[in-house]
Amino acid sequence: MKKVFWGIGIVLLSPILLFIILSILLYLPPVQNWAVQKAADYASESTGMDISVGRVALKFPLDLSVEQVGVKQKGDTIAHVGHIIADVQLSPLFSGEVVVDAFEINNAKVNTADMIAAATVRGTVDRMSLKSRGISLNNETVELNGARLEGAWLDIQLNDTITPEDTTSSSAKWKIMADSLVVSRTELTLHMPGDTMSVKAY
Numbered sequence: 001m002k003k004v005f006w007g008i009g010i011v012l013l014s015p016i017l018l019f020i021i022l023s024i025l026l027y028l029p030p031v032q033n034w035a036v037q038k039a040a041d042y043a044s045e046s047t048g049m050d051i052s053v054g055r056v057a058l059k060f061p062l063d064l065s066v067e068q069v070g071v072k073q074k075g076d077t078i079a080h081v082g083h084i085i086a087d088v089q090l091s092p093l094f095s096g097e098v099v100v101d102a103f104e105i106n107n108a109k110v111n112t113a114d115m116i117a118a119a120t121v122r123g124t125v126d127r128m129s130l131k132s133r134g135i136s137l138n139n140e141t142v143e144l145n146g147a148r149l150e151g152a153w154l155d156i157q158l159n160d161t162i163t164p165e166d167t168t169s170s171s172a173k174w175k176i177m178a179d180s181l182v183v184s185r186t187e188l189t190l191h192m193p194g195d196t197m198s199v200k201a202y
Contacts, residue, residue: 032056036066049073061090073113082107098135104128119158126151126185144178152186160193 026032036056044051054068066084070077083106089099108125130147190199 027058027060029057032058049078062086062088064088073115076111076113077109078111078113078115080109081105092134096136096138098132098137100130100132100135103130103132117159119156121154121156123152123154125149128152140172140174142174142176144176144181146180146182147178148182148184149186150182150184152183154187155189155191157191158193 026035033056036053040051040053043049050070050072052068052070053066055066057065059065064084064086066086067082069079069081069084071079083104085102085104085106087100087102089101092099105125105128108128110121110123110125112119112121114120127150128148131145132143133145134143135141187200187202189201192198
């Protein structure tokens, strides 16, 4: 009889033990890089783009660092990011809240090429960072705290293409509140269709 209960106990505990083991493995660098490479391969296949990730480091609980992220389409570089940092609190996630202690993008380049019909966006960003005391998935609200954009150059070329009106219905009613937004050492150039007029600001 004891063997029966012992067998039942093993069956019931197996999923829990498997979850614990997998959770521990995710914090081992070789497993992290293998998992991210598989995810990048899947994303590349799904989107038709060439997506690559250089190195990933995950520390307990959700302190993530990603280096050398690249996105290419038909040989053209759509985006390249030198370093991404994300530090998210774990416990609020169980109640539908996302608390971001730090999110930072460093040394980024972007070129939308022909991905957006209405405009082409090219640029570089030295550093973009933000914090959030609360992103409510249930209430659809975002609270941004201390958002910063530094050392950026953005060039936006509006196209002549007339796009049909977007009639897609959506029930989402997201509200974004920002208590602080700092932009420094940033240059923005806007080109009207056909280069009929250009506006530059720094």
